[in-house]
Amino acid sequence: MAEKNITIKQKNELGQMDIFYPKTIADQVVESETKLFLRSADKTVYDANTKYTNANPIVEPIGGIEAGDTFDAVGMSALMTQLLYPYVAPTITGTSSVASTVAEKGTTVNVTYVDAVVVKKSEAISKVALYNGSTLVEEKTSDVAAGGTFRFTQSIAITADTVLKVKATDAKPTTVEADAAEYTFVYPFFHGVVAKNATTLDSAAVLALTKDVSVKGNKTYAFTMADQCAVIAYPASYGDLTAIRDEHGFNNIANFTKSVVAVTGTDATAQNYNVYVKEPATATGFKFTCEF
Numbered sequence: 001m002a003e004k005n006i007t008i009k010q011k012n013e014l015g016q017m018d019i020f021y022p023k024t025i026a027d028q029v030v031e032s033e034t035k036l037f038l039r040s041a042d043k044t045v046y047d048a049n050t051k052y053t054n055a056n057p058i059v060e061p062i063g064g065i066e067a068g069d070t071f072d073a074v075g076m077s078a079l080m081t082q083l084l085y086p087y088v089a090p091t092i093t094g095t096s097s098v099a100s101t102v103a104e105k106g107t108t109v110n111v112t113y114v115d116a117v118v119v120k121k122s123e124a125i126s127k128v129a130l131y132n133g134s135t136l137v138e139e140k141t142s143d144v145a146a147g148g149t150f151r152f153t154q155s156i157a158i159t160a161d162t163v164l165k166v167k168a169t170d171a172k173p174t175t176v177e178a179d180a181a182e183y184t185f186v187y188p189f190f191h192g193v194v195a196k197n198a199t200t201l202d203s204a205a206v207l208a209l210t211k212d213v214s215v216k217g218n219k220t221y222a223f224t225m226a227d228q229c230a231v232i233a234y235p236a237s238y239g240d241l242t243a244i245r246d247e248h249g250f251n252n253i254a255n256f257t258k259s260v261v262a263v264t265g266t267d268a269t270a271q272n273y274n275v276y277v278k279e280p281a282t283a284t285g286f287k288f289t290c291e292f
Contacts, residue, residue: 052079087172088121090147092128094166094180104213105185106267111156114180116166120147123170130180131165132156144168158183187271188213190233191221196280198229203263206233206273220289229277232290236260236272243291244276252288255279 012018051073058069064086071079097112114130124145130137130152138152147168156164161184167177192209194201209231212219216238223230232244244253256276263273276290 050076052076085122087123089172089174090121090123090125090168090170090176091119092166092168092176092178093117094164094178096164096181098181098183100179100182102184102186102214104188104211104266106265106269107159107185109158109183111154111158111164111181113154114152114164114166116150116152116168116178116180118144118147118150118168120145120170123172123174125168125170126173127169129167129169130154131167131177132158133162133165159185161185184215186213186215187235187265189219190231190273191219191223192231193223193225193228194231194277196227196229198277200259201231201233201261201275201277203261203270206231206261206263206275207265209233216292218289218291220287222285222287224284225281225286227280227282229280230256230286230288231275231277232256232288233261233263233273233275236274238274239292240274241276241290241292243289244278245289245291247287252278 052071053073054071056070058065058067061067063083065082094117095115097114098109101109103109116128116130118125118128125147126144127139127141128144128150129139137154137156140150140152144150152166163182164180165177166180167175169175189212190206190209191212194205198205210221212221216234219232221232232241240258241253243251244256246252253276256278259275259277261273261275262270264270278288
C-alpha cells in the first residue's frame with residue numbers, strides 16, 4: 001500500500017527544532033479541507049472542538065442569535081461573531097433651518113436646508129434621503145458609508161401641513177427615519193375688546209383684534225376693559241365652547257353672546273368664525289379661559 005510522508009517538528013532539549021518524517025500508509029491519513037490527520041478519531045475530535053452542530057432550535061434570543069436558530073457544523077469563529085456582534089440598526093436625527101411651527105393659513109414657511117445626523121452601527125450606510133411628507137426631495141449615496149452629518153441644501157416653500165423627514169438605509173438593508181420638522185397651518189384665534197355698543201361684529205372688526213396663531217385647545221387671554229366688551233373669536237369648525245371661566249373659576253359663558261361671522265383672513269378665503277362678546281365691564285388684565 002502506498003506510503004505518505006508527514007512532517008513533524010519537535011523542540012529538542014537545546015531548544016532547537018528537530019524534524020521527523022514518520023511513514024504511514026495512505027489509508028491511515030484522514031484529510032479535511034485544510035488539515036491532515038493520522039487517525040479519523042483525531043479529525044472527529046478536531047471537528048467537535050472547532051464546529052458546532054445542534055438541531056434543537058434556540059428558545060430565547062441571545063446576542064445575534066435569534067430564537068428558532070439551529071446549527072449545522074457552524075465554525076466556532078463564525079458562531080462567536082454571531083453571538084458577540086448582534087445586528088444593530090443605524091440611528092438618525094434631523095433638524096431644519098426652520099424649526100417645527102404652527103403657521104397661519106395663507107402664509108409660507110421657507111426652508112433653506114435640512115440636516116441629517118446618521119450614526120452607523122453594524123452595517124455600512126448605503127443612502128441618506130430627505131422627504132417632504134411622502135415625496136422624495138433629495139438622496140445622497142456618495143461618502144455616506146461611515147455615517148456622519150449630511151446637509152440637504154434645498155429651497156422648500158411650504159404652504160400646507162407637512163412633515164420633513166430624513167431617512168437612512170444600511171447594507172442589511174434596514175431603513176430608519178426621523179422627523180426634521182413638522183409644519184401645521186391653521187386659521188387663528190382672535191381676542192380683544194370692542195366698544196359696548198358694538199353688538200354686531202364684522203370681518204374687519206374681528207381682524208382688528210389680537211391674533212393668536214395656534215392649534216385648537218383651551219386658551220387663556222387677559223382683557224383690559226373700560227366699560228367695554230371682551231371678545232373671543234375662533235374658527236367655527238372647532239365647535240362651540242363649553243365654558244368661559246374667569247380668574248376665580250366661575251363659568252361666565254352666560255354673560256357672552258355668540259354669533260357667527262364670515263372672516264376673510266390671510267388666505268383670502270372666507271371662514272365662519274364663532275364670535276363670543278361679553279357684556280360691558282371695566283377691569284385691568286382680567287383673565288378669561290375658554291374651554292372646548
